[in-house]
Amino acid sequence: MPATTPPSAATVRLEAELVTYLEDFRFDESLLASSQTQAALVRRVRRHPEWTVMERLVRSMLNQHGHVVLQGVPVDNDTAVVALCLLAGSPQPQLTPDGERLFFDVRSLATPYSMSTTADELALHTDTASCTTPDRVLALACRQADPGEGGLSTLLRAGRIRAELERRGGEHVHALESSWFSIRGSVSALRTPLLWRAYGLDCIRWRSDCVTVDPSVEPACRHTAAAALSALREVIESLAPTVYRLQRGDLLLLDNWTILHGRTEFAPTSQRFLRRLRCPPV
Ligand SMILES: O=C(O)CCC(=O)C(=O)O
Numbered sequence: 001m002p003a004t005t006p007p008s009a010a011t012v013r014l015e016a017e018l019v020t021y022l023e024d025f026r027f028d029e030s031l032l033a034s035s036q037t038q039a040a041l042v043r044r045v046r047r048h049p050e051w052t053v054m055e056r057l058v059r060s061m062l063n064q065h066g067h068v069v070l071q072g073v074p075v076d077n078d079t080a081v082v083a084l085c086l087l088a089g090s091p092q093p094q095l096t097p098d099g100e101r102l103f104f105d106v107r108s109l110a111t112p113y114s115m116s117t118t119a120d121e122l123a124l125h126t127d128t129a130s131c132t133t134p135d136r137v138l139a140l141a142c143r144q145a146d147p148g149e150g151g152l153s154t155l156l157r158a159g160r161i162r163a164e165l166e167r168r169g170g171e172h173v174h175a176l177e178s179s180w181f182s183i184r185g186s187v188s189a190l191r192t193p194l195l196w197r198a199y200g201l202d203c204i205r206w207r208s209d210c211v212t213v214d215p216s217v218e219p220a221c222r223h224t225a226a227a228a229l230s231a232l233r234e235v236i237e238s239l240a241p242t243v244y245r246l247q248r249g250d251l252l253l254l255d256n257w258t259i260l261h262g263r264t265e266f267a268p269t270s271q272r273f274l275r276r277l278r279c280p281p282v
Pocket residue numbers: 106116122127140151152153261262263274276
């Protein structure tokens with residue numbers, strides 16, 4: 001029995017008139033990563049009378065819910081997708097099978113490049129968890145939904161995790177806020193706390209398969225750290241996540257510091273196709 005019922009996903013449907021306005025923007029893909037192009041794009045979209053309202057709405061929903069799904073997005077137009085990401089952050093190139101690119105294709109490949117390019121379940125996690133400062137905003141634009149029952153997005157806020165730890169007595173919270181853990185990345189491992197608070201928001205970094213108690217933690221603290229790590233793992237597994245089925249035209253914006261995300265598995269032959277963008281902190 002889950003300790004709390006999950007909230008439903010926070011959604012905003014774009015007004016048709018705003019979509020038409022965005023459809024006219026076509027910057028060259030190779031230019032979209034530059035900060036000058038992004039600044040020019042922001043200047044132009046802000047001429048739309050409702051843009052600043054959208055800006056405020058998206059930011060407040062990210063603060064309140066850790067995510068927002070924009071619906072009715074013209075997802076085949078890269079410029080429109082980048083413009084909508086700019087409501088929350090500034091997308092930067094990331095490593096893809098084709099080198100450093102703004103868009104990472106999340107789809108099942110015969111020869112997977114990473115977990116994202118398999119059809120496997122992705123357990124709840126935060127992206128770039130082993131980086132000193134993880135990316136702040138993550139965007140997933142759905143070009144093609146899974147035609148079957150799979151590929152559902154799962155979401156779990158750090159605030160619900162902390163509340164559940166506290167409901168169970170709270171004795172592990174301090175340990176989880178200590179720099180006693182190690183998250184292995186592709187290049188090196190980072191010694192870090194797993195929970196912290198920033199500007200009144202509950203934050204987390206988490207990759208279940210890559211987190212351990214750091215081997216250099218003093219022996220006196222190792223037992224406390226290990227118990228806290230198992231408690232966190234157990235709480236994450238016990239809470240029912242918000243589940244959302246991305247449809248073509250959805251743009252899921254996530255605050256990668258305050259919410260975990262994942263997906264359920266789908267058929268390897270599925271045409272499910274998302275495009276991922278990442279925004280480092282400003
Ligand atoms: O496929 C998904 O829905 C999520 C993908 C993901 O978490 C990622 O690429 O980081």
